[in-house]
Amino acid sequence: MTTTAQEAREALGQRLREIRRDAGVTARELAARAGWHESKVSRIEHGKSTPSPQDLRTYCVQCGVNGQLPDLLATLHHIDVAYMEWKRLLGTGVKRGQQLTQKIEAASRQIRNYEPQIVPGLLQTAEYAEAKLRRVIEFYHLPNDLEVGVGKRMERQQILYKRGYRFHFVVSEKSLYTTVGDDRVMLGQLDRLLSILGMPQITLGIIPLTAEAVVVVESFVMFDDRLVNVEGHSAQLTITQPREIQLYGRAFDILAGQAAGGDAARVLIARAIRMRSRT
Numbered sequence: 001m002t003t004t005a006q007e008a009r010e011a012l013g014q015r016l017r018e019i020r021r022d023a024g025v026t027a028r029e030l031a032a033r034a035g036w037h038e039s040k041v042s043r044i045e046h047g048k049s050t051p052s053p054q055d056l057r058t059y060c061v062q063c064g065v066n067g068q069l070p071d072l073l074a075t076l077h078h079i080d081v082a083y084m085e086w087k088r089l090l091g092t093g094v095k096r097g098q099q100l101t102q103k104i105e106a107a108s109r110q111i112r113n114y115e116p117q118i119v120p121g122l123l124q125t126a127e128y129a130e131a132k133l134r135r136v137i138e139f140y141h142l143p144n145d146l147e148v149g150v151g152k153r154m155e156r157q158q159i160l161y162k163r164g165y166r167f168h169f170v171v172s173e174k175s176l177y178t179t180v181g182d183d184r185v186m187l188g189q190l191d192r193l194l195s196i197l198g199m200p201q202i203t204l205g206i207i208p209l210t211a212e213a214v215v216v217v218e219s220f221v222m223f224d225d226r227l228v229n230v231e232g233h234s235a236q237l238t239i240t241q242p243r244e245i246q247l248y249g250r251a252f253d254i255l256a257g258q259a260a261g262g263d264a265a266r267v268l269i270a271r272a273i274r275m276r277s278r279t
Contacts, residue, residue: 227240
């Protein structure tokens with residue numbers, strides 16, 4: 001479990017402990033009334049275990065604070081989704097992941113995306129997206145909804161042309177050379193990146209292969225300054241703690257400062273195109 005989720009669980013436990021103490025109820029009394037082993041109260045209040053919705057109801061009933069239950073349940077839900085395994089998130093297929101991301105994107109006005117290995121989803125061609133999502137389906141043994149998943153990813157890209165949104169993408173030069181699909185797919189994708197460079201609402205930066213490793217960080221997307229989605233190998237981490245969001249913002253600024261844009265980015269893309277055209 002991630003540090004963020006653990007901290008959230010500990011904070012919820014501390015809040016429950018304060019509720020119990022404010023009500024003048026001892027841990028032993030609460031356990032006896034609820035029919036629990038006394039150690040259960042300790043585990044919950046010290047963040048060693050996650051309470052169930054029924055556990056939260058018990059606290060509220062026994063401590064006379066039923067009005068706090070909705071907020072406590074919302075906090076519990078946040079802990080549950082802060083660390084979401086890909087198998088669970090994409091259990092019904094890749095379309096669901098695209099739909100969830102689309103909702104977050106629509107509610108944002110500034111989206112910052114760092115990708116160290118491949119081209120970000122919002123910039124992918126249909127052929128590139130198809131090749132990438134096919135591998136996702138194969139690796140995680142997901143239901144094969146490849147066609148609708150690709151369609152939904154392409155639908156997400158409509159936001160790039162809407163007024164009032166700003167996008168800043170930073171990718172590693174390695175992303176230009178990591179093969180997704182085949183050379184034909186990659187040439188189409190590289191040409192797409194060249195066209196992106198001319199769009200006024202989009203900033204695209206490419207970090208050269210020889211750039212110093214000032215910040216080493218995994219792929220992440222920042223939605224305004226309120227939410228960060230971090231893509232791990234086994235799960236997606238959702239970050240909402242302001243201090244952690246600030247760290248990702250600082251990392252993005254450093255990476256963006258290392259990135260080549262404009263004509264310099266065109267040179268890097270053109271070099272990758274020439275390499276693909278010779279093979």
